[in-house]
Amino acid sequence: MATASPATTATPPPQAPGQVPWIVQLYGTALGKKYAMAISGILGLGYIVAHMVGNLKMYFGAESIDGYSEWLREGLLYPILPHTVMLWILRLGLIAALVVHVHAAYALTVMNRRARPTGYQSERHYVAADFASRTMRWTGVIVLLFIAFHLADLTWGVEAVNPAWEEGAAYANLVASLSRPPVAAFYLLANLALGLHIYHGIWSLFQTLGWNNRRFNSYRRSLAIGVTVVVIGGNLSFPIAVLTGVVG
Amino acid sequence: MNLTLQVWRQAGPDVPGSFATYEATDISADASFLEMLDLVNERLVLDGDEPIEFSHDCREGICGSCGVMINGVPHGPQRGTATCQLHMRTFADGDEIVIEPWRASGFPIVKDLVVDRSPFDEIIQAGGYVTVDTGQAQDANLTQIPKETADLAMDAAACIGCGACVAACPNGAAQLFTSAKLAHLNLLPQGDAERYERTESMVGVMESYFGSCTNMGECETACPKEISIDFIAMMNKDYVKAKFRNRRSA
Numbered sequence: 001m002a003t004a005s006p007a008t009t010a011t012p013p014p015q016a017p018g019q020v021p022w023i024v025q026l027y028g029t030a031l032g033k034k035y036a037m038a039i040s041g042i043l044g045l046g047y048i049v050a051h052m053v054g055n056l057k058m059y060f061g062a063e064s065i066d067g068y069s070e071w072l073r074e075g076l077l078y079p080i081l082p083h084t085v086m087l088w089i090l091r092l093g094l095i096a097a098l099v100v101h102v103h104a105a106y107a108l109t110v111m112n113r114r115a116r117p118t119g120y121q122s123e124r125h126y127v128a129a130d131f132a133s134r135t136m137r138w139t140g141v142i143v144l145l146f147i148a149f150h151l152a153d154l155t156w157g158v159e160a161v162n163p164a165w166e167e168g169a170a171y172a173n174l175v176a177s178l179s180r181p182p183v184a185a186f187y188l189l190a191n192l193a194l195g196l197h198i199y200h201g202i203w204s205l206f207q208t209l210g211w212n213n214r215r216f217n218s219y220r221r222s223l224a225i226g227v228t229v230v231v232i233g234g235n236l237s238f239p240i241a242v243l244t245g246v247v248g
Numbered sequence: 249m250n251l252t253l254q255v256w257r258q259a260g261p262d263v264p265g266s267f268a269t270y271e272a273t274d275i276s277a278d279a280s281f282l283e284m285l286d287l288v289n290e291r292l293v294l295d296g297d298e299p300i301e302f303s304h305d306c307r308e309g310i311c312g313s314c315g316v317m318i319n320g321v322p323h324g325p326q327r328g329t330a331t332c333q334l335h336m337r338t339f340a341d342g343d344e345i346v347i348e349p350w351r352a353s354g355f356p357i358v359k360d361l362v363v364d365r366s367p368f369d370e371i372i373q374a375g376g377y378v379t380v381d382t383g384q385a386q387d388a389n390l391t392q393i394p395k396e397t398a399d400l401a402m403d404a405a406a407c408i409g410c411g412a413c414v415a416a417c418p419n420g421a422a423q424l425f426t427s428a429k430l431a432h433l434n435l436l437p438q439g440d441a442e443r444y445e446r447t448e449s450m451v452g453v454m455e456s457y458f459g460s461c462t463n464m465g466e467c468e469t470a471c472p473k474e475i476s477i478d479f480i481a482m483m484n485k486d487y488v489k490a491k492f493r494n495r496r497s498a
Contacts, residue, residue, distance in 0.1 A: 004353065004354045004355065004356050004364060004366065004367050004457060022491055022492055022495035025491065025495070026488065026491045029451070029452070029455060029487075029491075030455045030460040031451060031455070031460075031484060031487045031488070032488070032491070033460070034460065034461065034484070035484075035488060108460040108462075111455075111459055111460050112418075112419040112420065112421070112459040112460055112462075114353060114459075115352060115353055115354065115419060115420030115421065115457075115458050115459030115460075116351055116352050116353060116419075116420035116459065117353055118351055119351060120317065120320065120348060120351050121256065121267065121348060122254070122256075122267070122317065122319075122320055122346040122348050123319075123320050123346070124320045125319060125320035125321050126418075126466060127321065127466060127469040127470070128464060128465040128466045128468065128469045129418055129464035129465065129466040130464075133462060133463070133464040133465075134418060134464065136462060200463075203463070204462065204463035206481070207461075207463040207477065207480060207481045207484065208461075208463065208481075208484055209481075209484065209485070210481045210482060210483075210484040210485025210486070210488075211481070212478050212481030212482065212485075214478065217478070
C-alpha cells in the first residue's frame with residue numbers, strides 16, 4: 001500500500017512560549033510567507049506607482065525632472081531629517097521588501113515543486129489559471145534582472161552599462177540610455193513582464209490577505225486591470241517618447 | 249458511441265506506468281463515465297486482461313471516491329460534476345479520451361487510476377470536528393443561525409473530499425479542501441469556539457503534504473461542488489489571527 005509521508009514534520013517541536021516571536025513563526029509557514037509576499041508586494045506597488053508618476057516630469061523638460069530628482073535626494077523631509085536620510089530609509093525599506101518577496105517566492109516554489117514531483121503525463125487543460133498567474137515566477141525573474149540593469153544604468157551609472165551617465169543629470173542620462181534601441185526594447189519588455197506580474201499580484205493580494213467580501217469582490221479584477229494599465233502605460237510611454245524624439 | 253481511450257496503467261505504487269490505448273465501442277450516450285469504464289473492464293476481463301483499477305462508491309456525486317483527469321481536466325469537461333455523474337453524451341462519437349490519475353506527492357498512485365488520499369483524512373483528524381457533544385437533531389433548533397450564515401456553511405460543507413482541487417492546482421495545493429472544511433465548522437456557533445485552534449492545526453497538516461496557493465483559481469473550476477475560493481481568503485485571514493492569538497501557547 002502506497003502511503004504519502006509529509007515532506008516536513010506535521011507538528012513542529014514544542015517551543016517554549018515567547019521563545020520565537022510569533023511573526024517569525026508565522027513566516028516559517030507557507031501561509032505566513034504568502035502574507036509576507038502580499039505585504040512586500042504592496043510596498044513594491046506603491047513604489048512603482050510613485051516612480052511612474054514622478055517620471056512623468058520628463059514630459060515637462062529637463063529642469064522639471066532634474067529638480068525632482070534633486071529633491072528626492074536632498075529635500076525629502078528636510079530639514080526634519082538631514083539630507084538623503086529619508087531617501088535611504090525608503091531605499092532600505094524597499095530593499096527589505098524585495099529580499100522578503102524573493103525569498104518567500106523561492107521557498108514557496110521549492111515547496112510547490114515538491115508537492116508534485118511527477119507532473120501530468122498527458123496534456124493539461126487550464127480553465128481559470130491565466131497566463132499571468134502561471135508565469136509569475138518568470139515575470140518575477142525578468143523584473144529582478146531588470147531592476148539590476150536599471151540601477152546600473154541610471155542610478156549608479158556603471159560605465160559599461162551607460163557610458164554617458166553623469167551625476168545629477170537625470171534627464172540627460174535617461175535620454176542617453178533610452179535612445180539606444182536595444183536598451184529601449186529591454187525596458188519595454190521588462191515593463192510588459194512587470195505588467196503581467198502586478199496584474200496577477202494586485203488581484204492575488206486580496207485573496208492572500210483575506211480581504212474578501214462578496215460585495216466588493218467583483219471590483220478586485222477591475223482594480224488590477226486599472227492600476228496595471230495606468231502604471232505600465234506610463235512606463236511604456238517613456239522609452240517610446242525618447243525613441244520618437246518627443247523627449248530628448 | 250465509439251471512443252478511443254488512452255488510460256494510465258500502472259501495476260503498483262513503485263513501478264513505472266504508461267498510457268495504454270483501448271477501443272470503447274458501442275457505448276450508450278446515456279452511460280455514465282464510470283459505466284463506460286465498467287463496460288471496457290468487462291471486455292478486458294473476458295479477454296483475460298487485467299481490468300482498469302479505479303475508485304468509486306456511491307456513483308451519485310456525494311462520496312468523493314471517484315475522480316480522474318479526463319482530457320487534462322479533473323472530473324472532465326462539465327463544470328460542477330463528479331466523474332460518476334459525467335455522462336458520455338458530453339463527448340462526441342469518435343472522440344479520443346485521455347484518462348490519468350491525480351498527480352500530487354500527497355496522493356501517491358496505488359494502481360492505475362487509484363490514488364491514496366489519506367492525507368485528507370489526516371487534515372480532518374487535525375481539527376475537522378467539534379470536540380463537544382452538540383446534541384441531537386432537535387437541539388440544532390435551539391441555536392439561532394442567520395439564513396445567510398447557514399447557507400454559506402452549507403456551501404462549504406458540500407465538499408466531498410475528492411481531491412480535484414489538488415489535482416487541478418498547478419502548485420498541488422489543498423487550500424480549497426482545507427478552507428471548505430474549516431469554513432463549514434468555523435462559520436457556525438458550535439464550531440466557532442475552537443475556530444483558531446482548528447485553523448492553525450489543520451493548515452499545519454495541509455502544509456506538510458501539499459503545495460502553496462498562488463490564487464490561480466483553477467481549483468474552483470474543477471470542484472464538482474463548485475466551492476468558492478472565497479473560503480480560501482477566509483482561511484488566510486483566520487490563520488494569521490490564529491497565529492497571533494495562539495502565540496502564547498505555541
